[in-house]
Amino acid sequence: MLSGRHLGDRRFDEKLPLAQVVSLRHIADSFETNERERNMERARAWVQGRSKTL
Secondary structure (H helix, E strand, O other): OEEOOEEOOEEOOOOOOHHHHHHHHHHHHHHHHHHHHHHHHHHHHHHOOOOOOO
């Protein structure tokens, strides 16, 4: 639940632990590649008839 400058038990002005920052950075850095691979797999499944939606 959002209230003021809070999200759950985390305040927006608190620093994140370094390990969490590194994890988030890894996700952000690899997002484009991962998304491209997911889109290719979805398209491949659709072309092969394994999926009714693209």
